[in-house]
Amino acid sequence: MKNSILIRPYRPADSDATIEIFLRAIREVSSKDYSPEQINAWAQVEDPAKWAERRISRPAWIAEIDGKPVGFSDLTPDGCLDMMFVHPEFQGLGVAGRLLARVEEEAQLSEMEGIYTHASLTARPFFEHKGFQVLRRQTVERRGQRLYNFVMEKFYQRRS
Numbered sequence: 001m002k003n004s005i006l007i008r009p010y011r012p013a014d015s016d017a018t019i020e021i022f023l024r025a026i027r028e029v030s031s032k033d034y035s036p037e038q039i040n041a042w043a044q045v046e047d048p049a050k051w052a053e054r055r056i057s058r059p060a061w062i063a064e065i066d067g068k069p070v071g072f073s074d075l076t077p078d079g080c081l082d083m084m085f086v087h088p089e090f091q092g093l094g095v096a097g098r099l100l101a102r103v104e105e106e107a108q109l110s111e112m113e114g115i116y117t118h119a120s121l122t123a124r125p126f127f128e129h130k131g132f133q134v135l136r137r138q139t140v141e142r143r144g145q146r147l148y149n150f151v152m153e154k155f156y157q158r159r160s
């Protein structure tokens with residue numbers, strides 16, 4: 001299966017597909033780790049135009065299987081992996097692993113010392129498995145609900 005995953009640059013026409021993946025991944029996968037109220041507060045895209053703008057504002061990648069977008073990720077210039085979402089029907093197949101490998105390739109090409117992310121409870125074991133360490137737990141507020149997640153980082157070189 002890993003061989004049939006294609007990683008390609010994000011295109012503006014992918015915006016709706018990323019919204020669907022984002023909403024479904026939260027509602028159908030992260031829902032095992034957060035309450036229904038928290039999931040409802042998190043799984044919202046109120047302004048698709050703003051969402052589309054954010055997606056093209058930094059390098060981003062789509063994972064495709066058989067021509068269908070099944071996951072996406074990105075990397076901001078300051079080294080933040082902001083998004084890592086995989087379609088619920090394509091979990092556990094290596095999609096996030098392939099996306100992360102592409103993100104890390106980009107970070108190293110850009111000579112970043114490391115990258116960081118704000119990992120959900122659901123994603124923390126994945127990032128730990130891939131060599132990230134938890135810096136701290138934090139609480140974020142979304143539409144009146146408090147959710148906690150983890151600031152995690154991975155370094156490629158020792159800081160001098």
Ligand SMILES: CC(C)(COP(=O)(O)OP(=O)(O)OC[C@H]1O[C@@H](n2cnc3c(N)ncnc32)[C@H](O)[C@@H]1OP(=O)(O)O)[C@@H](O)C(=O)NCCC(=O)NCCS
Nearest residue numbers: 029085086091092093094095096097119120122123125126
């Ligand atoms: C977390 C998430 C992105 C993982 O995606 P995925 O495509 O199922 O992960 P992969 O199949 O690529 O897993 C890659 C590796 O991580 C490991 N892994 C994945 N999830 C894991 C878990 N919960 N616990 C331990 N290891 C895990 C896999 O065993 C695999 O190991 P390998 O490379 O040695 O074979 C996915 O579950 C998801 O979309 N979750 C919901 C949305 C979410 O919370 N996103 C993060 C927002 S910060």
